[in-house]
Every structure is written in C-alpha cells, then in structure tokens.
Amino acid sequence: MENHYYANTMKILGVNVHYEVYEKDPSKPTLVLLHGFLSSTFCYRKIIPMLKNEFNLLAIDLPPFGKSEKSTRFVHSYSNMAKLVIQLVESLRIKKAFILGHSMGGQVSLVAAKERPDLFEKVILLCSSSYMKRISGTLKFGSYIPYFYLGIKHWLAKQGVLKNLYNVVYDRSLIDEEMMQGYLEPFHDNGIFRALNRMIRDHEGDLAPEELKRIEQPSLLIWGNEDKVVPVHIGERLKNDLPNSIFYSLKDTGHLVPEERPEYVTEKILDFCHAN
Template sequence: MEKSHYYCSTMNILGVNVHYEVYEKYPTKPTMVLIHGFLSSSFCYRKIIPLLENEFRIIAIDLPPFGKTEKSTRFVHSYKNMANLVIQLVESLQIKKAYIVGHSMGGQVSLIAAKERPDLFEKVVLLCSSGYMKRVHPTLIFGSYVPYFYLCIKHWLARQGVLKNLYNVVYDRSLIDQEMMDGYMEPFHDDRIFMALNRMIRDHEGDLGAEELKLIEQPSLLIWGDEDKIVPVQVGERLNKDLPNSTFFSFKNTGHLVPEERPEHVTEKIFDFCQAN
C-alpha cells in the first residue's frame, strides 16, 4: 500500500491550537508555506496544491480564528502576532528556509513574517495582497467592547450571504458551485468565530507603510486579477513600486480569488519565480 504524502495536525502556538496541513510527496523538495486571507482558510489553495506538490513540500496554515484553527478570544489577532505564529510553527517543523505565499490578508502576514525573518523566508509570493489599509475606525473599535457586539458581526455576514461574498471575489461566476460554497461557509457554523472576529477588530493594526515595505529585500512576486474588487490592481502596482526586489503580473478577466480562478497560470508564475536565481 502506498504511503500517504498528506497529513494534517494541530499545534499549540501562542496559546491557540493551530490547524495545519502538510503535503510532502517529495519531502526533500523546497518548502512552501501557504497563508490564506480574511474570512477564508487553506481551502482557498485547493486547486493549486495538487499542481505545486510535485516541486515543493507544502505547509498550509489556518490562521486564527479561521478554518479549523481554534476560535479564541484570548489570542491577539494582530498581523504581527499572526506572523509570529507562522514563524513559530515553521520553526517547530524544523524548517530552516521556505518560500511564503499569502493571499489577500495573508499577504500582509507574509510580508511581516518576511520582514521579521529574512533568514527563514527567502522569497515572497503575494496573491492580491491587502496593502496600505489603515487601522479600523475608532467607532468600530469602541463597538467591539459592547456586550454581544459579535451578534452584529454575525448578522452582517449572514445578510451578505456566502453567494454574495463569492460574487464579489470571483470574476467568472460560473466557477461557483456547491463544493465552493460549502468550503467557504463551513468555519462559520461555529459561533465562536464571530466572538473572535470581534476581538480581531480591536487588535487589527493596519498594513505596513511604504517605508517598512522598502526594508523587505527578498525577491517578491505579485500576482493580481485586473477585476479585483476587494484589493484593486492599483494596490498591487503600488506595492510593486515600494518592494525593492519585486515582479508584478496581472491577469485579465480575473477577480480577487486568483488561486481559484487561475490555478494553472498562478502555479506557472510561482514555478518560474522560485526556480530563478
């Protein structure tokens, strides 16, 4: 019987139980760490993992409070703390060097991790990364201290609905099927996620500024969708100017969910980028 090259596990880091998945078809291949975006999980990489795993050992992490990771109200949900969590998990797996890939919010987490540990993360791939966002409005931060404010968050997300949210993030709506809706909806069946999101509003510190971005010297690959409504392509072009060693690509007729919409193209760009000296 062939030995499985996939396993998932949980590790307690910074007081929270973190779910991660490992794909090691060829364990000696370079390691690639995948970080998802806001209101998402490692599920968003389901189409590119099978294409990447022949060339990389892959670690896909569910950031708190998303995916299968614990929905904690004690964890500080700042980008810096999330980056620290990623660093500690990667080090605990005895990984000395890795490529890091971040989608949307995961792009900011990846940038901070790369800035903090250039020795650990040698190249960065940003897929429609968030950029230049400020801290949330003080009124919203004040609201997060109001008892049961998390129910307002739950109500707002329920009113949006999974289908409406997916319409916002993909250009070709024919890609949306039941499997996709179920996969993105699953973590929200647990009410504790709304309590943790309430805490996240309080902890969110805003994105890295231009001066901090200029300190990130690792090679960076930026991939965008021209029709991205969540993080417009102009943000990617601005990041390309501020990151000193970056390359920028954008795909036509593509929205925010580039790993779902353009898996083959994204994988091809990642291969070329990681194999270049």
C-alpha cells in the same frame, strides 16, 4: 518518491492552530501557504495538487479561520499572526522556506518576511492586502460592547456566502455547491463571531511604505484586473515599494486568483521559485 500528507493541530501562542503538510522530499524547499480574511486553506485546493510535486507544502489555517481555534484570548494582529507562522515553521524544523499569501495572508506574509529574512527566502503575494489603515476608533470602541459579535454575525449572514463569492470572483460560472460549502464551513462554529470581534480590536493596519522598502527578498505579485477587494492599482503601488519584485495582472480575473486562474498562478510560482 511519493507525497506524504498529514493534517495536525499544534498549540502556539496559546491557540490551537490547524495545519496541513504535503511532504515530497526533505531536500526540497517548503512553500508556506496563508489564506485571506474569512477564508481558509480551502482557497488553495486547485493549486496544491499542482505544487505538491515541486515543493514540500505547509498550509496553515490562520486563527480564527478554517479549523483553527476561535479564541477570544489570542491577539489577532498581523504581527502576532506572523509570529505564530514563524513559530510553527520553526517547530516543524523547516530551515528553508518560501511564503505565499492571498489577500490578508499576503500582509501576514510580508510581516513574517520582514521579521525573518533568514527563514523566508522568497515572497509570493496574490492580491495582497496593502496600505489599509488601522481600524477606526468608533469600530474599535464598538468591539468592547457586549454582544457586538452578534452584529457581526447578522451582517455576515445578511451578506451570505453567494454574495461574498460574487464580490471576489469575476467569472461567476465557477461558483458551485462545493465552492459555497467550502467557504461556508468554518462559519458553522459560532465561536468565530466572538473571535472576529476580537480581531477588529487587534487590527493594527498594514505595513507602511518605508517598512515595505526594507523587505529585500525577491517578491512575486499576481493580481486580478477586476479585483474589487484589493484593486489592481494597489498591486502596482506595492510593486514600486518592494525593491526586488515582479508584477503580473490578469484580465477578466477578480480577487480569488488561486480559484480563478490556478494554472497560470502555478506556472508563475514555479518559474519564480526555481529562478536563481
């Protein structure tokens, strides 16, 4: 049976959401893929080819990233993003799903799994954002200042895509022109900076330990030992708070595990999802 691929946009909660579907077999479960902060579905470019024969895949650009709308009206909180993911999954009439999230996408996955254990049967977390507090009052206040978004744009431009990739990849030899352009592309749209300004205002902090302990679905956690963004001790703590979880850490690997260790990540996902 051949894979059927299509990309589309759907209006959900007032915002246009870009998503990509790889359909293999309607009887197979769907694996929902959620990317991290300042990223897009591009981050899964190496594992999608290895997963698309085993699952139906739904890769989502969380607003305001990737090809999704850069709206200043949408509430860019984790709880609202999770609601958006749930509504998109239901609109596509998906009944059985596993959910996979990298970094910020991991936190959105956890919220979605907490809200809808009937829909998301298993959770996969790659260097997932966890235990971050609510944005400081000063920064939140700053987001209401006119043209604050220009400061965000200036800061990101000063960092540059190469410096940001150096921060998330352990083996810098993996960084090439295709990788740099792929992560830079969404930022050609100036609207993203205004939306990021709104995102600062809406950020509510990560799930508390007592909420994590109520997520009973089987959970797979994969971390890079050299992760500078979400250090490996965060993953170890998360493993202790999620009651039905397994944890793997990888030597000489940074934050961007789907890019750095695609074969290993795919193998663990397959083993985990196929286990009863």
